[in-house]
Amino acid sequence: MPGKWVRVWxxxxxxxxxxxxxxxxxxxxxLLLTGDADAGLVRLPVDRTVLSxxxxxxxxxxxxxxxxxxVTAVDEVSPEDLADxxxxxxxxxxxxWETLPGRPALERPATTADAVELVAAGIGVLVVPLSxxxxxxxxxxxxxxxxxxxxxxxxxxxxxxxxxxLVEEFIGIVRGRTVNSTRGRTRPQPSAAQGKSKEKPGRAxxxxxxxxxxxxxxxxxxxxxxxxxxxxxxxxxxxxxxxRGS
Numbered sequence: 001m002p003g004k005w006v007r008v009w010x011x012x013x014x015x016x017x018x019x020x021x022x023x024x025x026x027x028x029x030x031l032l033l034t035g036d037a038d039a040g041l042v043r044l045p046v047d048r049t050v051l052s053x054x055x056x057x058x059x060x061x062x063x064x065x066x067x068x069x070x071v072t073a074v075d076e077v078s079p080e081d082l083a084d085x086x087x088x089x090x091x092x093x094x095x096x097w098e099t100l101p102g103r104p105a106l107e108r109p110a111t112t113a114d115a116v117e118l119v120a121a122g123i124g125v126l127v128v129p130l131s132x133x134x135x136x137x138x139x140x141x142x143x144x145x146x147x148x149x150x151x152x153x154x155x156x157x158x159x160x161x162x163x164x165x166l167v168e169e170f171i172g173i174v175r176g177r178t179v180n181s182t183r184g185r186t187r188p189q190p191s192a193a194q195g196k197s198k199e200k201p202g203r204a205x206x207x208x209x210x211x212x213x214x215x216x217x218x219x220x221x222x223x224x225x226x227x228x229x230x231x232x233x234x235x236x237x238x239x240x241x242x243x244r245g246s
Contacts, residue, residue: 002041008173016166024111025094032159039158039167043094046157053157054171059129061095061151062143064119064136076145077147084122094129101127105207112136 002020009018012025022033029046031037061075069076078102087246090109105124109115115126116136127150133143156174158167 005170005173009170012173012179013166013169018170024092026092029157032157033132035159035162038162038164039156039170042155042157044153044155044167046155050160051157052160052163053155054175055153055155056174058151059131061127061146061149062130062133064116064126064128064141066119067142069125071140071144073144074144077146079146079148082125082146086128088118088124090115090126094132094152095127097150099176101149116141118166119240237238 006018006020009016013121021031021037023040024035025043025184026039028037028042029051029244032040032042041056042051042053044053044055063071063082065071071081073083085102087100088105089097089100090112103127105118110116112126112128112132113136116138118124120138120140121124127146130143131154133179156171158171206219210211
């Protein structure tokens with residue numbers, strides 16, 4: 001999705017560069033508050049007193065396993081299916097667990113990337129949002145959806161006091177607004193000369209047409225010389241004096 005937004009940005013603002021920077025989830029809010037990034041995709045919750053955020057979607061949670069693991073025989077995994085598995089729980093985990101499924105590892109890996117390496121080595125399994133499973137994809141690993149597991153919601157966030165025109169433009173792209181949309185921007189006001197005498201073209205045509213028809217009916221050549229009630233027969237333009245009775 002970020003790649004799609006960048007393509008739209010380049011089409012609309014070709015002279016303004018837009019760079020994507022990857023950062024760990026724990027650091028994204030700090031990058032925004034220090035001004036090192038103008039806007040970012042963050043995982044909720046965030047501090048709404050300093051950051052504005054628009055929720056975008058909630059990710060599916062998956063379990064990452066070796067390709068020859070037994071759970072690959074099913075389309076969806078339950079926490080009970082992992083009861084005998086060693087669950088790797090990295091220190092940068094973005095999921096909030098009440099109770100972890102499976103058996104805990106002796107040590108927690110420092111990062112999700114480290115945990116993926118341990119899964120590939122056959123040490124255990126890893127539960128992450130789908131985007132992280134795709135980010136750390138390996139040919140020798142696969143993943144399956146995990147039901148009844150905590151989920152992670154993603155939002156577009158930016159500093160509350162730094163809502164610039166360019167940030168508004170990016171928000172519009174993320175929300176799918178068209179290039180002609182004025183939502184979120186200042187709508188241009190018409191000048192005084194424009195505001196005095198302009199009428200909608202459709203209205204002006206209706207009024208002009210009606211006026212033309214009325215003039216033709218009352219004083220046009222088709223109306224003069226018609227005797228009322230005669231179905232349009234012309235009157236004699238020269239009438240003599242009435243004869244006296246004898």
